[in-house]
């Protein structure tokens with residue numbers, strides 16, 4: 001149970017992971033065998049893990065709604081989630097700008 005080390009940086013991101021607890025993250029990681037669930041790369045160093053909310057709801061932190069991703073794959077999710085979260089109604093406009 002020492003995967004996340006001494007927890008020295010835990011308080012840092014506390015707000016961000018308000019309800020995404022350590023045990024939740026461990027559950028998801030164990031389920032994915034500490035690999036990215038998109039490209040199957042193994043997590044190490046700054047490569048991850050990052051967690052995607054599958055249904056797009058950042059408040060839904062159930063393990064079934066979470067997916068562990070590497071830094072590269074999470075880049076795409078981050079764009080998606082920030083669009084949903086902060087820009088909300090601008091989503092359609094942005095979609096046109098990006099051509100998707």
Ligand SMILES: [Zn+2]
Nearest residue numbers: 036039070073
């Ligand atoms: Zn990946």
